[in-house]
Amino acid sequence: MSAFLHPDRHRIAVLVRQGVLAMELSIVHQLFSQAAVPGGxxxxxxxxxxxxxxxVRTTADFALSVAHGPEAxxxxDTVIVPASDEDYGPGADARLPAPLAAALARIPAHARIASICTGxxxxxGAGLLDGRKATTHWNSAARFRRLYPTVDxxxxVFYVDEGTVLTAAGEASGIDLCLHMIRKDHGIAVANDVARSAVVPAHREGGQAQFIRRTAPEPQRSTTGRARAWALDHLDxxxxxxxxxxxxxxxxxxxxxxxxxxxxISPLEWLTQQRIExxxxxxxxxxxxxxxxAEDSGFGTTASLRQHLRAQLGMSPSAYRNTFHPSYDRAGR
Known part of the structure; x- marks a missing residue:
């Protein structure tokens, strides 16, 4: 029997392990279940x-009764792997347990896979990040580098999108990643509706660097907020x-x-992100x-806009509008 009741919808399987972080599991269900077209x-x-x-044990004082096994x-179409407290245990190493590796091998080649935190x-461990850029919780980054030196x-950062493989940092970054995937699949309007429903920002600026504990606090005058606010008013x-x-x-x-x-991130990387948005x-x-x-967003020329959209989204400006503009004539007239 199929785990999915509506095969016409985008199918997301959340793979939980013993000691799953309950918040990360609930994030995925809450956000993706709210994504809808205007008709509902x-x-x-x-x-x-x-x-x-x-x-399945959680990190909270309740357990889960999971009805579906790896057949799901x-x-x-998308698989999301939340963190588990087993990721932090003394026995954690670079090798995946054989049953987990076998379960991951069942994921279709066309599917995208994402992780949250130490997921x-x-x-x-499955080799999906070799030669790719990735992120995890800043507190686990050094251990990650030791175990997986072939991963960049x-x-x-809050999350990394490598096309069919995506990674998010800590728990709240799972929200950023889910909204990013919704925005990528169905456009800004749908993602913003989901964010409003959940009462969270549709997009957070910055990255994990602002949360890392430092030996001495940065002086108050170090803020770059005025420059960022001014830049947003003058992106053109x-x-x-x-x-x-x-x-x-x-x-x-x-x-x-x-x-x-x-x-x-660097100022120029940030500027490019804002112009793309x-x-x-x-x-x-x-x-x-x-x-x-192209002019109003600061790219100057259509060619420059096209280059950046293709690099970030794999789409031309016309194709993007054709896909996400709610009233655009799909026949191109």
Missing amino acids: ERLYEVVTCAVTAGG LAEA AFVLA MDPN RALTLRDLAARETMSVRTFTRRFRSEMG RARRLLEETDLPVDRV
């Missing part, structure tokens, strides 16, 4: 599965590092160092010509 039809179906169906993975250890570990301009640093009365070198410390909104919510979208 749900876009995803989410089921929970385990290596062996039955009782074979039907999934990344499972993806790495970045502990400073050809902004430079010197322009941004001047808003905080800093040298370019000092500004760049403090920006990366606070946000987890603005371009997506304009393509979804307006009928502006593509060349005007």
